[in-house]
Amino acid sequence: MARHFLTGEELEGAELSALLDRAVELKAGRAGGEGAGALAGRSIALVFERPSTRTRISFEVGVAELGATPIVLRGDEMQLTRGESVGDTGRVLSRYLHAIAIRSGSDEAVTELAKSSSVSVINALTPRHHPCQVLADLMTLRERFGDLDGLRLAYVGDGNNVARSLAILGRTAGVEVAVASPEGFRIEPGLAALDTGDPREAVAGADAVYTDVWVSMGDGDADARRSALEPYRLDADLLAEASNRAVVLHCLPAHPGEEIAEDVLYGERSAVWDQAENRLHAQKALLETLLAGDG
DSSP states (O other), X not given: OOOOBSSSTTSOHHHHHHHHHHHHHHHHTGGGTTTTTTTTTOEEEEEESSOOSHHHHHHHHHHHHTTOEEEEEEGGGSGGGGTOXXXXXXXXXXXXXXXXXEEOSOHHHHHHHHHHOSSEEEEEEOSXXXXXXXXXXXXXXXXXXXXXXXXXXXXXXXXXXXXXXXXXXXXXXXXXXXXXOOTTSOOOTTSSSEEESOHHHHHTTOSEEEEOOSSOTTOOOHHHHXXXXXXXXXXXXXXXXXXXXXXXXXXXXOOXXXXXXXXXXXXXXXXXXXXXXXXXXXXXXXXXXXXXXXX
């Protein structure tokens, strides 16, 4: 039976921990071919309705390193642009493929694709969720701190898909997630351990401080967004409220001088580049987890 990964809620604590353990193994053993052939003979579609750097490259390389064949598709390369339904697309792709990873501008479309597909569907990014990114984030924290349980992570800025996925998967991993956003930019009440309008309250004593861009694809009125989010810039003053051991996280692409100060992004406490690299290893572990035994 197909296993989907759409919001991150599909993984229970023990399975998430095992997945992160495997991601660390894959990273350490990459040069020696760890995982090579694990998905030999499989074909995996990578559907990108929007431009992508980290998500596309990490998935395409990861699929290939596991021995499977990546089939990269843009939205305008399929009959979806001519009116074929998402459901029919899922039914057909399931006859050819062993899994589908999709980056989409519609959560509803990805849910419909999963409902109609008999193979695993992975949410590679939607407007409301970015669970694959958070797998890499948790892996990065595990590398830095050894144990996730009891860590405190503060997210400051737009309460977007990353903030939401951090709250969901962080809870499963035992990480206390605090989110600070202005009115009109907050995630759903009760999702995070702390939901506040005060960035200093969220960051106080945190082991990691995370931010994301203020204006993403599809966001309207960029000037109004920047004005509302300016008090949430991650700079040295805000970082000083965190634990002395705190690391800085950002899912990229970054706009230094807007959501994050340049000296913080490129400073010695930044774990951003490890975080980006870990997309590859975490997603390889996810693919192994979802496709194990289905071949």
